[in-house]
Amino acid sequence: GDSVTQMEGPVTLSEEAFLTINCTYTATGYPSLFWYVQYPGEGLQLLLKATKADDKGSNKGFEATYRKETTSFHLEKGSVQVSDSAVYFCALSTSGTYKYIFGTGTRLKVLA
């Protein structure tokens, strides 16, 4: 079945460091890919998405490129801030399905 694999956390970085959170997927169809962020005690918020191969999603300085050849959707940010500390979830959905499949999440901690 469809699945999403994320790198395990926690990831601890200093402010202004470069961030990469790896995400790979397995899907039988042609999925759309998403990154969601969850702050402590809150629900999930959409961060960015890409709906076809080679698309790049971006928002708030975060970027991720849909790589069909490597089945990946890695999240990157050039300079992280303390306020970026949260749990990040990679997810996919495929045409004709009604449910999103989430990875286990990667906790990011940014130190001042």
Next chain:
Amino acid sequence: DTGVSQNPRHKITKRGQNVTFRCDPISEHNRLYWYRQTLGQGPEFLTYFQNEAQLEKSRLLSDRFSAERPKGSFSTLEIQRTEQGDSAMYLCASSFVRTEYSGNTIYFGEGSWLTVV
């Protein structure tokens, strides 16, 4: 647009009691989802509604769980005879679907935490 609203936000109950959670989706969203999230895990799909019709239930949803969406607006998730293993955050999400498209975005509420003691 007030977003997806869930209540109660927190519920502590004794094992064996029944609990009910309510979700108010974004207005005009025709699709509503319930997910469950345990500590250190990603959300797991439980069930979804298209308008008032419940179209799919996960195997995670035992017979003790029931969800409704009367009139295609708000939804309730009831857990009967709660067990300690039911302790989790229950997330509601909604979306507007005009055509089946994998890029449809779902919007989550803040979740309802359940602790069974």
